[in-house]
Amino acid sequence: MKQWHWIVLLGLTALSVIGQFIEHNYWWEAIPGFFAVFGFVGSLVLIFIAKYCANLFIAQKPNYYDALQQDHDTDQEVNTNAH
């Protein structure tokens, strides 16, 4: 990201805030920068909740299901031998 990229993005944001004063349908659309805050907070909330859940138990090694399968296969072999 070069400096002028940031300038363009901030310029567009400024333009959009001006647009809010020209026309709005709902009361929240009149609050300057409402959706900027929504987008920023929303993205961080999504990132942190998703990452938090992933760290709890959702993220696993890619061979998670294969390992289960193999465990079970070896169990069964032991059983058949025992007969």
Place this chain on the structure above:
Amino acid sequence: MPIELPPVLVMWLGLIILPLLPKNARPAAFLAFPIAALILVLTIPLGTVVTMPFAHYDLVVLQVTQASRVFGIIFALIAFFCGVYALHMRETGQQAAALLYAGGALGVTFCGDFFTLLVCWEIMAAGSTYLIWARRTKPSQQAGMRYLLYHLFGGSLLLAGIIVHVQSTGSLLLPENGFAPGESLAAWLMFFGVMINAAMVPLHAWLPDAYPKATITGACVLSAFTTKVAVYVAIVLFPGWPILMIMGVAMAIWGVSYAFLANDIREILSYHIISQVGYMIVAVGIGTELALNGAAAFAFSNILYKTLMFMATGAVLYAVGTSKLSELGALASRMKWVLVLYMVGALSISGFPLFMGFISKTMIITAAGDSSAYAIKFLLIFASVGTFLSVGIKLPYYTWFHEEKTHHAHVRPIPTGMFAAMTGVAVLCVVYGIFPGLLYAELPYFMVFTPFTIPLLVETTQILIFTFFGFWLVRAKLTPKDKISLDVDWFYRRLAPYLRQIFISWVNVFFDTAERLSFRFADFVSLLSSDPMHVLRTMHRPLRDFDADTDRPPLSTPITLTLLVTVAVAAWSLWR
């Protein structure tokens, strides 16, 4: 005079003709069938009804409504582009499966009775399963089987619903204005059957399980049909069911959250399908004319840009042989055009103004606001934050930029057909994005809607820019790792060994035991018959078999027995 032939038959005609052609001509010949179907869809006038007598019923094999027309156009169009994408492929099996599958989708879209719908529905399941199996790896074999079982289950629910419906109403025709919310048991059964295909949370796990394991072309084809056919059927059968709003929002958010976590680029897109279908399901649930138009428009545009993105990620997989973010990176200079074409899809899906997503997503969000469903509106906007985050920023950033995680010495050149297909779809995304009227004219209901209004532009601009800022701020923590995310398929995949134990191992044990016991009994009988008296006395095998001459008892034994019995019988009869 237009030919009033169901488009599905034209597609299935290919199944007969393709194998007769020389192998090298088949990929090009494939294109003729979607084109023919597209011409049929465009020329058959609205309101055409063609019936066919079958047993006691009249099957409506062709019924053209405005809704079926818009879905029909996009289905035929995308089948064509997938054909162009696969021009380099010499595999008749996949071509046939694609025709079967896309044909089934057109069949559902243009049918007017439940029987035709069910037949085409099941044929879609069969054709699509082959596109997964055609990858010919062990994971895709297994995922394909899970996919097939899931869809057969959904098909059975649909069939059960249809049987109950026909029993109670006596009519095989699709109800004129759909079912009233929660109208009958039949409606509920069909609802769940259809929602399995729509990948409604928590019945969605088949989708991200199977699609990333399909072939490169297969995933592009798969991404277009199954879920959108379900959306079409939901528009026809379940418009305005309030439960759909809640389920749709759950799908929209669940989908993006998992898309954000996924490591495989095609899995990111697969999870993201769930999110996108969630928008359409919400729109069907709202049920106003604007919302139903929005659902149709969203399905139309989603098929275009989602397939474009699957094509681009397929091209990455084709070129470097992996689709894992943890093994990609810094490919921008070597795959510049794929990046550009992918970004057209990504900007479309994120709803950038002048790209295609903007003209359809805004319809649904506006419809939610018009119906005073403000919570839904905000949750959908939240989901669109996630959309941009996962498929608009994360996926391209870690695929084409960032650092090179694994060095790919050789980047296979992309076939021209792939490029042509991606370019074609990308051009459509931009054209429709700039001239939304082209799409709006095809929608089921008349409406006046302008997407390019200041509030919508303001909302989109701020959301997108600040989502990007959010990502940029924490990007250091987001470097993809080679992990998978557990989803609700954990329950049945984790349970599978135990179910196998109960229904296979235990059943086997039962039969084994029965067999062993019956052999033992047979053994005993043969032992007994060798010399019954000896065996019963000693319980041992006799040294030699019974010999009538030496082992026969003396004559006095039977005489004594006979006398004893005679005395006993005489005594008993006298005593009485």
